[in-house]
Structure formats: structure tokens, C-alpha cells
Amino acid sequence: MPEPPDLTPLLAVLRDLMAWLKAGKVQGVVIGGLAASLWGRPRLTRDVDVLVLADQGRWAEFMAVGAQHGFSPRRDDALAFAAETQVLLMRHQQSGIDVDIVFGTLSFEKEAVARATWVDLGGVQAPLPLPEDLLIMKAVAHRPQDLTDIEAILAAHPKINVRRVRRWVREFAAALSMPEILNDLEVLLSQRRKLKS
Numbered sequence: 001m002p003e004p005p006d007l008t009p010l011l012a013v014l015r016d017l018m019a020w021l022k023a024g025k026v027q028g029v030v031i032g033g034l035a036a037s038l039w040g041r042p043r044l045t046r047d048v049d050v051l052v053l054a055d056q057g058r059w060a061e062f063m064a065v066g067a068q069h070g071f072s073p074r075r076d077d078a079l080a081f082a083a084e085t086q087v088l089l090m091r092h093q094q095s096g097i098d099v100d101i102v103f104g105t106l107s108f109e110k111e112a113v114a115r116a117t118w119v120d121l122g123g124v125q126a127p128l129p130l131p132e133d134l135l136i137m138k139a140v141a142h143r144p145q146d147l148t149d150i151e152a153i154l155a156a157h158p159k160i161n162v163r164r165v166r167r168w169v170r171e172f173a174a175a176l177s178m179p180e181i182l183n184d185l186e187v188l189l190s191q192r193r194k195l196k197s
Helices: 010-023 032-038 056-068 078-085 107-114 131-141 144-156 162-175 177-196
Strands: 027-032 047-053 071-072 086-090 097-105 117-121 126-127
Touching: 010 027, 010 047, 010 056, 010 071, 010 078, 010 086, 010 126, 010 162, 032 047, 032 097, 032 126, 032 131, 032 144, 047 071, 056 071, 056 078, 056 086, 078 086, 097 107, 107 117, 107 131, 107 144, 131 144, 131 177
Parallel strands: 027 126, 047 097
Antiparallel strands: 027 047, 071 086, 086 097, 117 126
16 A cells, blocks of 8 residues: 555544444445545545444434534534535544535445445544455546546556456446446546556
């Protein structure tokens, strides 16, 4: 794994976030830029994203537990917004760092959480998705930064399970009617093959 970036500003958030998930009895994985920095190339990220598994009926209670660990909603209608988008927008009060809680409901998301690997980040134990699963998430998110992250993760993990990545990205491409997410992944995989040969 490459040298991680300086995580000092994020460690307090991670410590409190892990305490929140534990107290709320909620499973999850750290995703987004932080996970991409650890599995790919270190890059600056100003927020923390976490994918969690929690039934909608528990969201209000879960948010209340978050308040006990120093997290507050970034919107007055945070729960209504989450019901529409599956994302609870929170802020860590001590650091001022934004935290996006993504509520996972898909079988892939449940699998990614179940397959998570725990890493030590400056003394904080945090779950990360396996590199393959992060690649799938990045392929589906499909922003320019996500494609850059995919390149970095592929470069850092030459023995990645490409078959699993293709299978899930193909399913998402069909379900979302977005063939470009699979096409762009194939371009990046082809570039990687050329570099290796």
C-alpha cells in the first residue's frame, strides 16, 4: 500500500465516526477520497464519506447517536433529504469537517461492507472496502476524479480481481442505462494492460 497522506486533520473525525458506528450498532466502510488515497495515490480530501447499512426506520435514532459523538446535521431537513438521496449530510463539530453518510441498500453495497478490511490509520482502526469494491464504486460514481482514482488504484494493485470488477460494473451499467461506465472502465483496463506489457 502506498504511503498515506498526512491524515492528522481527519484522525479526530475518524475516531469519533468509528465510535458513532459502534455505539449505533451500524456496520460500514470508509469510502470516497480517503479510501482512494489509501488504496491508490495520496491526494487531498476535505471530507469523509462512509457507506453504512441501516434500515430507514433507524435513521433518526442513528443521527441522535451521532450528536453524542460530536456530529450535527448540515441541513435542517437532513432526514428528509436522506430519504430522497440515501445520503445523510453531517458535520464533525470539533474539526468542522463534513461527513457524508451513504445508506447502502443494494446487494453489492452489503457485500462490500461484509468484505471490508480493517486498517490502522494513525492509531484509529477503520474499515475500508477491498480495492476491487472501491473500484466498482468509483466506476459507478464516474466523475473525472473517480476515473483518476481508478487509474491510481489499478496501478497500485496489479493483481486486482478484474473479473469481479467487470461483473458488477456491467450490472450497474445495465441497471442505470449508463453504458459509458463500463466503456470507460474498459479503456482504463486496456491502458493498464499496455503499460504492463
